Amino acid sequence: MSTNQAPLFSATAIAKNFGGVQALRGVDFDVVSGEIHALLGQNGAGKSTLVKILNGVHPAGSYTGTIQLDGQPVSFASPADARSNGVGYVPQEIEVLEQLSVAENVFAGRTGLGDGVLVHQRKLEQRAAEIFADLG
Incomplete structure (x- = not known):
């Protein structure tokens, strides 16, 4: 999708290590209003790690790089902090709870x-x- 809109959500140079294992290196992407994105990769490629960073599961300070929301730098201390800023996700493993509407x-x-x-x-x-x- 080609657009001149400023991104609503932007990640730049995101990197994350677990001990000596580099899970992410230099991840960049922008999300513009109306776009739909898919995150694809092999097992162990870092997809879940990236989503956890973007949603505050891995808090600021545990990774390098920057995240911007509406052009302003943000860092989330927890998933609740991310949600309070309008950022969230639905885990792939979610199950329907039959007793709920x-x-x-x-x-x-x-x-x-x-x-x-x-x-x-x-x-x-x-x-x-x-x-x-x-x-x-």
Whole structure:
């Protein structure tokens, strides 16, 4: 996709080592509004490591490189910190929880639609309906 838009999310020169093993070296990419990206590679290529860096599982200081959100440098101390900045992901291994509604499954583990521990069921269902409408 060719565009002149500034990236919403940008990663530059991301590198990560685990002891003497280099998991990532010099990863660069930009995400522009409306784009869809896929992250492909062999087992052990560093895909999960990159996603964990971008989502605060591996916090700032445990890797090198820069991440920018809306043109501003960011570093996430935790997944909750990343989510509070609008950055999140759905793990590939996610399973449908049969005892939950479709809306509850969509937001399992990250509602952001309540007062801390409590979830506003109506808000959850409304937001899920909006997402489904966007998807067609």
